[in-house]
Amino acid sequence: MNITRKSPNTESEKVRPLCFLFSPLCSYCFGRWLRGFPSLDINWKMPFHAEKNKLQLATIAVTAILLSACGKQEISLKGAEDALAQRSVTAGHGVVDYPDDSPSVPDGKIAWEQMNCATCHADSGKGVPGKCTVDLTSKEYERKQKPVDQFEFVSFGKPGVEHPKVNDKLSRRQAWNLVFYIRSLAQTPLSDAEWAEIDPVFGSNCAVCHGKKGVGDGPLARNLEPQPANFRNFERFYDRSDDVLWDHVAHGIKWEGMPDFLGKQDKAKNVKFDSDYIWKLVQYVRRFHESIVPTIAANPEKSENKTSTK
Template identity: 30%
Template sequence: MVTDLTIAGLVEAQVWQSSAPWIDSVRAVGSYWLVRTLSGLPILAGFVLFWISLVTGPKLSEATTSETSSEASESVVAFENVSPVSDKLSSTGWLSYAYVVAFGAGVGFFALSFLVLAILPGKELEDEIKRVAPVTMPMLTASEQRGRVIYGREGCAYCHTQQVRSLAADVRRFGAPTEPWETKYDYPQLWGTRRIGPDLSREFNLHPRDWQLTHLYNPRLVVRDSVMPPYPWLFAGSPSQPTQEGLDVLAYIQSLGGARQLSGFDRQTLASSVQPETPDMAMASEPSARATPPTVPIAMMGGYSLSAPVLHPASDRDDLQEEVSRGRTLFAANCASCHGSGGRGDGKASASLLPKPANLSAARFSDERLSSVLWNGVAGSAMPPWRQLPTEDLRALVAYIHSLHVPGATPSTQEATSLNEGKPLFAANCASCHGDTGAGNGPAAGALAPPPTNFRLKKPTQERAWDVLENGVPGTAMPPWRSQLSADQRRVLVEFVRSLYGPPQENSGQ
């Protein structure tokens, strides 16, 4: 078992040092934990047998008991005839007080260590918190306070920490190191010491409410290989029906890191930061380190971010097939829980997520659009960024998602009059959100999350476009239009928005 745990620790540490998703570390040590479980069975069996031996077996006979009592009496008489030890040691003087001296020294050193290791550092932290903590730092609400108690009761701190260390790997994965004042109102603190699960001190605005509730109800609905246990007793039968305790836990988890973001602390400290002395401190002090960690979605205007690298699948047929095959494996491990095994948005978690996961087979996506979503996520939805994955993995996912789309029936001819009719309809009803050219950059787009669709980078099938105009997209700002527009007008709009598709590289002849 010792060898197994040592190997597991080394493997897990190596994954932690990388930028790979947290769940990769869980998968990497799965076989070692299995060996540990099997190794522990004999030990557990030994304890069980020990306790069984204490309550079973033949009882002592009366004769044996009498004999034992007689022997005990003789032992007492013999002991009484022995001269006291104190008489023999009386001549040793101060040595007779050795035990008293040792006891006093032990108590004294314990008191000294408590003073040096607890009281003085605690006073220093208290002074630091008073000096640095924002004056507007809010206290936990009543719901958050109750959630904190439930968080401790359910043992969440056994697996999740609430402290980002100043190590480069911690900063790279979770964001800015934890400051003492962030736990100003935490008593007792719930920093934790083990990271079986990821750190939660930057959970504020990290995942939306529907994702958090689904994950709390059954983590494997959204993270296939999660080792976190489900908490169905915090719900009334489904992730969309949390009890008051479930809502309290959610409120507490979503408050973690909120005071720091709302206070603007990082912006203030960056302006007066000094040159650090060690590489780890340097990593913790750089502006990039204090920026949004890799797991936080970034809002994108028009569903496209210039900061995301454009991931083009291989042009060679054999290489492309290899990428698609690898992408299928990655999709099954990381995406199918929400999007479904076929990418149709019907995964196990989809029933409790709003907006629903995208049906990736119902539209043609440009490389730019897929790259941006994989790199930045989709703000306002449960779609997280995956920029912590290696670039070759992201490229394989792009190739696989392209393979999911099966073009629907396309009219053999497209009358110019139909497109001309669609343009004024689009300008009057859609451009305020989607923009004049359908690039998702209309006047209202900046205030919407998820952002409006950029039809320059996404071409829905006729069936999908018609369904959206009929029923809208629940969980987004897109309403149904069946009451405002006639069937003929909606049909014209379907063809018009599909005609807007034109990825940048196609427009530029690349």
């Protein structure tokens, strides 16, 4: 197999003489420019004007060498076809594409029904005996799962595991909705009332760094390095399990300005940061990048159709 590569500049033959014409001028200007900086520590071995002449000649030589490659080139790959990358290698399969907005748990239930997940997992998520060995209602199991890993699994499958893939059946948005519905089977997201109860505690203990809206823009943020976490950063927080988030809140993050809260108290709010309350804070943080608001019709037949895997 022979491949002929043509120079992208089809006028190279016309341009080449101009390059030869201007290269001495460029080298002359370069020399004049250097002489304008007497503070430069340049150890010339001969007077500058003599070196300048050498520089001009060198520039012309280099230009000639480079321009000699401007014409047609023929590269033969005969006999090496097997070493070429196949089309499937660069097709982009398995690429995680993050959502544009917080995934909706209620919309995820619609995707769950569309994909008939209950056939193996049961309506509750506990699993049908003989068809599924994973209990999706287990908090211990759910807290160890990263959202991004769950998205990869339901979208693209996993080698050695027999499980349907949804990347050719659901849109990116629907797949993320499904992931967060699956997570909700073990840990129901905070209701608006529960959120409102925790919000003042977050405001007096966390917002000073993370900001009231959780985007890392609190009053102290500008003085911290690294910057406080932005809870709306999907790529960052979908790569964190709930166990990791709990550990960060409970024990802090060394060298990053994140304090430890486990065992401390907010006397003004009459709150003790014990293990259970820190789990509530984890749920509070999750609400910055998940939603309990439905955005599509409750009827699966009227929900959005797959138009893209992005």
